[in-house]
Amino acid sequence: MFNSSSFTTKSYLYLGMPFGIKCFVFLLFWFPLQMSAQQQLPIVPASYGLKNGLADNNVVDGLFDAQDLLWLGTANGLSCFDGLHFINYSPADSVFSLLGTSVSSLARINDSVFVATPGGINKIISSSKKSIVYYRSLPGEKIITLFATRSHHLIGVS
Helix, strand or coil, rough: CCCCCCCCHHHHHHHHHHHHHHHHHHHHHHHHHHHHHHHCCCCCCCCCCHHCCCCCCCCEEEEECCCCCCEEEEEEEEEEEECCCCCEEECCCCCCCCCCCCCCEEEEEECEEEEEEEEEEEEEEEECCEEEEEEEEECCCCCCCEEEEHHHHHEEEE
């Protein structure tokens, strides 16, 4: 057996443990050390509405673009959120103009966000945030949903 002069009781107990228990004991002491080494950032939930600059409190659709901007389609226009400020798009605006007031659907292809409204589809290039007319709806036509395919085609369903 073992000579008591070469091994203490603690080391003998540790060496005699099964491998699984050794791993458990190691992780039991190692994991809290790793967690305390990392700084935990608090997650603070936030809610935004008309008071903060959102176009409307009724959000219909939303997506993130290639530049991590959040686009929110509402019943009263489109809002682009950069994490601090909103840019709103509506039919009345000359630079940030839409073909219709209420947004029914959003889709993203590469650097562009497509916006479906009762008046048609607008294409907004994310980097410049300029809105251009992509498709004008025919009389009686209403685009309800937009889909972007993997081959970068846009499909509008009415």
